[in-house]
Amino acid sequence: MDFLANIVQQVLTVLYNFTESVGIPNLGLAIVLMTIIIKLIMYPLTQKQIQSTKAMMEIQPKMKALQEKYKDDKQRLNMELANLYKSEGVNPLAGCLPLLIQMPIMIGIFYGIRDYNYAAHPEIVTSFLWLADISKADPTYVLPVLSALTTFIQTKQTMPANGGGAQNKMMMYFMPLFIGYISLTFPAGLVLYWVVMNIMQIAQQSIMNRAAAK
Template structure:
């Protein structure tokens, strides 16, 4: 984790000095560029995760049928699910592995941006110091909004048949993630350094754009 944090700090400093060499020395802009670069580098993992998640969602009706049919026979249930995965070419672990790889990187970025020591002016746009919380609360609002858009974007489409207990529970859990998480992120962003909230917003925007691109590519197939 320390290695990743130190590497992120070096990247921010390098980008800051590069921006200074072209007449725009600004730590906020350096963090924006750093986040964009990292999301581009991690795009193959993001693509793999999204494709796997969509594939699992597409076979959910068949999975529910098997689970209902063999609910009293765990051995047969696992055999039939494994056969379904093989027939559909789906690996249920494929969506988790890219996320597990990305998590240490994202945590390293989080700690690096949160504890970053600025060597020069840390102003950005309307903020005099991005080491402090946004005094106008604009970033917390945008962080909540982009988190909400991202959550809505990843929600599976509602189906007319999802009116059983599992469908209701899934809908309630989805609504909790869709509405509670953005409010929570917006609330904690009020006290977080503006630089950290800026990183979160740019990361969300990149994720939304990448998700939309991957969805459009998969829908054409």
């Protein structure tokens, strides 16, 4: 992960130098720019993962019905599940590869932003909007609240019309609260990345939902 974290830090430095060259040197702005670039690059993978996850959630009631019906016949259950996937046009493994590719990148981004050498820059460069220093946690709690709220909206968007079952509903509320809680202690720059990424994800999901409704 050190290798990926170093790349993230180098990219962040390049983007900071860019903001400096246009007369607005700011690390917070550099993080926003980097988030947008990363999201655009990962758009196809994210789209594939979202589509696969939503499709699996939509057929969960049917899967549970089969599991209950054939709970004593594993071989028949596997055959019926395979038939269900085929009839619904769902590949249960389709969402795994995009996620496996994204996970190391996301971890590298996490450590890269968290451990960035903010102290090497003057104080004015590490301030952003209401934040006096993005290397420290947000004392106003605005970013942690935004991280929880945007995570909730993003999670709710991927829920199928049938709700996706009790477990999915529980996760829809638990994950935002967990993200908001851990954001209280993370550097504001890292939480800023998460919030901007979520906002772009929400926009992407909205576009996909509108396209699917046509």
